[in-house]
Amino acid sequence: MNLSLEGRTYVIMGVANKRSIAWGIARALHEAGARLVFTYVGERFGNSVRELAETLEGQEPLFYECDVTDDESIIQTFESIGKDVGTIHGLAHCIAFANREELKGEFLNTSRDGFLTAQNISSYSLTAVARAAKPLMTEGGSILTMTYLGGEKVVQNYNVMGVAKASLDANMRYLASNLGKDNIRVNAISAGPIRTLSAKGVGDFNSILTEIEERAPLRRAVTQEEVGDTAYYLMSDLSRGVTGEIIHVDSGFNIIG
Template identity: 65%
Template sequence: NTLLQGKNIVIMGVANHRSIAWGIAQSLHNAGANLIFTYQGERLRENVAALTEKLGVESLLVNCDVTKDEDVEAAFAVIKEKVGVIHGLAHCIAFAKTEELEGEYVNTSREGYALAQDISAFSLVAVARAARPLMTEGGSIVTLTYLGGERVIQNYNVMGVAKAALDASVRYLANDLGKENIRINAISAGPIRTLAAKGIRNFNSVLKEIEEKAPLRRTIDQSEVGDTALFLFSNLSRGITGEILHVDAGYSIMG
């Protein structure tokens, strides 16, 4: 398809072939988008380079650790210099210390709380601010959230609270950026086995519960999130902003 022909879209958060960001990259690539990838520190550059090679096109790869203001600034300066205008940004980044993702939320440490908020929620604000001046033809920003931000999910703890902040940020950012025809939405993905999911205790039983209780009686995969992101980056979704769209086989409607 050609839904994204001529569109420059930045993808942040590819760590390996299982990353949801990589599922998004494949959907957008198949729709004709020109992709720019950011990676967290030189340690991940090789991974991302090996993956993007498979797309069969030259992709711009840019270092960006979102905890560093200077990285965010420098990354978007390079993107501006190399591609000029951007039309989309996929924010697929989150982090919490493993020890905060088990036991009682009440035991969350000050540093653990601040770190999860910084990387998983504030980073969206930082990158939206940096991307805004490059979105001179309007734009679409997509982030990834999880049901644990709306209700209590065992062990999700500090990350659930970070996702709640991320969801609220989507709404405030939508109001700020809408006047420039920049839309911003979140995809609330059902659980998928990725590197980030490894940190969650009892992840297997989370997946099993979805297979039993979700209306579609199955879990979802990266390609389904990718195709929803494609919709959100395309003109088909032009009337949608500030929204949290669940791609979870229907699980969130169940009591």
């Protein structure tokens, strides 16, 4: 079987900086020979994703600004990608957001606005993006999203984002069921805690990592590279029979009671 991704094009959404999980995925797919297309929001992150992408040797990546709260922005982005590259073979959705003040304290106090914002950016965006990307997946494809254990079990402080990830997980399964007939697979990676910009300033990240080091089967945290390698598997033909699945890349922490 050909494990190279040469001749294939993948859209990576959600690189904010070099610590982003999306960047770990981008590097793994680049090493496998893939052509990459990046989307970002806001000029600040546009510049940083450009600088990072320039470090990928032999790659002439393309960049598009895409705010997933805006249907028009999503449609425009994928129309432009279609015009510029034609067929795409996969998409990595590495996007989530909730108001910082609702990622601690009493879940009971979650506001309607905060709840809907988390659902809008962190879950619905997958449906909207899949719909816009589908016409470009003329040879079938693989859509991947990022989830967290807090959508399956109650994790302290994850709160409104836990409900959004439960929604994202179901969203992923319904999309997998819907798009299977088009040979488009849809899966999620559930990553263990990784220190990224999103993780900054939320909860007590150090104590969460200490718990992983003490209790996870592998007794260590996972890295962006490890998530990237599983993303490579999901984008490659090795995973051709896999859809609607959540793969935990979390040192096995989810099996511990």
